[in-house]
Amino acid sequence: MFYRENGQYKTSYKADQALFPIVQDRIFIGLVMVIAFIVIPVFASEYLFRAIFIPFLILALAAIGLNLLVGYCGQISLGTGAFMMVGAYAAYNLAIRIPELNLLVVFLLAGFVTTIVGMAFGIPSLRIKGLYLAVATLAAQFFMDWLFSRVKWFTNESSSGAVSVPELQLFGFLWNSPVQKYFLVLCIVALFALIARNLVRSNIGRSWMATRDMDVAAEIIGIRPMYAKLSAFAVSSFFVGVAGALWGFVHLGSWEPAAFDVNRSFTLIFMVIIGGLGSILGSFLGAAFIIFLPIVLNQIPAFFGIPISTATAAHLESMIFGALIIFFLIVEPHGLARLWAIAKEKLRLWPFPH
Amino acid sequence: MIARDIGEVILKVEEISLAFGGVQALSNISFDVREHEVRAIIGPNGAGKSSMLNVINGVYHPQKGSVTFKGEKRTQMDPHKVASQGVARTFQNIALFKGMSVLDNLMTGRTLMMKANLFQQAFYWGAAQREEIKHRERVEEIIDFLEIQSIRKTPVGRLPYGLQKRVELGRALAAEPTLLLLDEPMAGMNVEEKQDMCRFVLDVNEEFGTTIVLIEHDMGVVMDISDRVVVLDYGKKIGDGSPDEVRNNQAVIDAYLGVAH
Numbered sequence: 001m002f003y004r005e006n007g008q009y010k011t012s013y014k015a016d017q018a019l020f021p022i023v024q025d026r027i028f029i030g031l032v033m034v035i036a037f038i039v040i041p042v043f044a045s046e047y048l049f050r051a052i053f054i055p056f057l058i059l060a061l062a063a064i065g066l067n068l069l070v071g072y073c074g075q076i077s078l079g080t081g082a083f084m085m086v087g088a089y090a091a092y093n094l095a096i097r098i099p100e101l102n103l104l105v106v107f108l109l110a111g112f113v114t115t116i117v118g119m120a121f122g123i124p125s126l127r128i129k130g131l132y133l134a135v136a137t138l139a140a141q142f143f144m145d146w147l148f149s150r151v152k153w154f155t156n157e158s159s160s161g162a163v164s165v166p167e168l169q170l171f172g173f174l175w176n177s178p179v180q181k182y183f184l185v186l187c188i189v190a191l192f193a194l195i196a197r198n199l200v201r202s203n204i205g206r207s208w209m210a211t212r213d214m215d216v217a218a219e220i221i222g223i224r225p226m227y228a229k230l231s232a233f234a235v236s237s238f239f240v241g242v243a244g245a246l247w248g249f250v251h252l253g254s255w256e257p258a259a260f261d262v263n264r265s266f267t268l269i270f271m272v273i274i275g276g277l278g279s280i281l282g283s284f285l286g287a288a289f290i291i292f293l294p295i296v297l298n299q300i301p302a303f304f305g306i307p308i309s310t311a312t313a314a315h316l317e318s319m320i321f322g323a324l325i326i327f328f329l330i331v332e333p334h335g336l337a338r339l340w341a342i343a344k345e346k347l348r349l350w351p352f353p354h
Numbered sequence: 355m356i357a358r359d360i361g362e363v364i365l366k367v368e369e370i371s372l373a374f375g376g377v378q379a380l381s382n383i384s385f386d387v388r389e390h391e392v393r394a395i396i397g398p399n400g401a402g403k404s405s406m407l408n409v410i411n412g413v414y415h416p417q418k419g420s421v422t423f424k425g426e427k428r429t430q431m432d433p434h435k436v437a438s439q440g441v442a443r444t445f446q447n448i449a450l451f452k453g454m455s456v457l458d459n460l461m462t463g464r465t466l467m468m469k470a471n472l473f474q475q476a477f478y479w480g481a482a483q484r485e486e487i488k489h490r491e492r493v494e495e496i497i498d499f500l501e502i503q504s505i506r507k508t509p510v511g512r513l514p515y516g517l518q519k520r521v522e523l524g525r526a527l528a529a530e531p532t533l534l535l536l537d538e539p540m541a542g543m544n545v546e547e548k549q550d551m552c553r554f555v556l557d558v559n560e561e562f563g564t565t566i567v568l569i570e571h572d573m574g575v576v577m578d579i580s581d582r583v584v585v586l587d588y589g590k591k592i593g594d595g596s597p598d599e600v601r602n603n604q605a606v607i608d609a610y611l612g613v614a615h
């Protein structure tokens with residue numbers, strides 16, 4: 001099948017501004033949807049749902065949130081783990097204190113709580129940039145670690161912040177089989193991905209990108225820097241907060257603050273860099289890459305019959321990660337998503353290279 | 355020269371003084387700009403021309419003096435507020451949004467006219483979609499006017515310099531400004547590109563009636579297209595008047611020939 005734009009004439013601006021103006025892109029998305037909603041549920045094992053698909057989707061959601069802030073608005077954040085933590089504990093408190101609340105409402109409210117916290121930690125961005133902002137957001141990480149392991153009220157008096165949630169109930173049904181959980185997460189993530197895509201092609205998305213690319217010029221054309229930056233922190237934190245709530249309720253079931261430590265923040269940054277800064281698709285690619293890489297690395301030696309200890313495998317994983325991060329930062333800051341775009345561009349011109 | 359009705363004073367700059375540490379970039383500068391006119395600011399390097407534009411649109415806050423635009427007097431104002439009064443601008447060193455397409459760069463020019471809220475934008479619904487299409491139509495007119503149809507989807511970072519300058523003008527025009535500030539729009543261009551740019555500037559002025567303040571080093575261009583000229587040197591105003599008056603002003607001639615002060 002050819003990836004071609006020619007012959008597809010748009011007769012209105014409405015058609016040209018559609019979500020995916022090129023037919024082949026629509027087919028691609030359709031295929032992905034069919035695979036996600038039909039093929040995987042039919043064929044995948046329980047283990048795959050629990051170990052791969054559910055964590056992949058939730059981390060992709062968090063990565064989209066982070067990407068809106070870092071990739072689209074150009075504001076660095078090293079506190080994503082902390083914001084996921086806020087989402088998880090906010091959802092926990094809502095669920096145990098107001099048991100009547102519908103679980104979806106709990107997740108949304110958890111997102112809003114995280115929005116407020118995220119905006120508060122985004123205020124320094126109005127004055128500082130780059131490394132200094134990174135340190136300020138890192139402070140969020142340490143603050144939240146402290147808050148949820150020390151302040152007992154937030155964790156219902158449990159020691160060291162360890163909490164567990166009851167089985168998932170939604171619309172009067174139990175949602176505890178892996179495939180049900182998968183569907184729940186898939187629907188939420190698909191909806192949020194669509195929202196993210198809509199935002200970045202709208203006025204607000206352009207104001208984020210303008211602020212990222214040239215903040216003085218953005219202000220001179222009428223974009224209020226405060227509004228652009230804080231709205232990026234707000235929307236990003238909302239996504240990350242919902243992801244945190246899902247991570248706690250759907251993936252883990254019981255957790256303590258260490259589940260959202262600074263490593264989580266770094267992993268998410270890596271996903272966004274490897275997947276592609278400023279790309280929604282890239283957020284999925286980055287999450288997939290980071291989830292699959294350890295599994296593949298574990299399989300390769302066994303496949304070739306080379307005995308390798310788990311410790312060595314873990315070291316290898318870190319080394320390959322490090323190398324890839326450096327590769328992408330230097331060679332292709334737009335990540336896997338850019339490589340994908342280049343491949344499409346090549347295909348568009350094929351077989352005539354010019 | 356051109357049949358336009360030069361109107362009342364629309365912009366008045368009074369006794370502006372601006373210093374950076376020890377450097378006095380502007381000292382006691384006053385001049386005015388009339389509606390629909392093309393007003394040039396000229397002067398040797400470092401004379402304070404760009405600083406003057408930065409004062410007008412609020413990027414620099416002068417230590418002394420005031421700016422009156424459309425009858426509203428101010429000593430300090432944030433750039434985005436100045437933008438909402440109808441002032442747009444291009445930069446000496448191109449300040450486009452490099453990662454965005456030509457179309458998106460121009461669409462940012464419409465930002466002040468877009469009113470859809472966050473939720474409408476999140477679902478690309480109602481006002482968000484209507485606005486997007488309405489403003490796209492206007493932006494396409496500007497694309498046609500500037501003859502950049504073929505590059506509308508190209509990221510601006512990939513365009514050659516001359517075209518980037520043109521896109522930057524487009525972004526400013528998209529805001530439909532009443533006052534347009536152009537900081538060396540023809541610098542670094544070849545003769546052909548310069549002619550195109552001159553034509554665009556004049557067309558904007560004639561067709562839309564936009565008032566233009568223009569910084570330019572090319573004297574031929576300045577003499578051709580401007581109604582009145584302000585001359586700055588070392589932060590001081592040394593001349594003000596029609597192109598002919600300025601050309602025959604001894605202080606101006608000295609400044610350009612580098613006579614000792």
Ligand SMILES: Nc1ncnc2c1ncn2[C@@H]1O[C@H](COP(=O)(O)OP(=O)(O)OP(=O)(O)O)[C@@H](O)[C@H]1O
Nearest residue numbers: 374377379397398399400401402403404405406446
């Ligand atoms: N942000 C700033 N910080 C410090 N000094 C500045 C700043 N902006 C301008 N200056 C100084 O003010 C003086 C006037 O600079 P300005 O850029 O306005 O000159 P110009 O007339 O535009 O020159 P050119 O023709 O080279 O563009 C110069 O001495 C410059 O170094």
Ligand SMILES: [Mg+2]
Nearest residue numbers: 403404405446
């Ligand atoms: Mg200058």
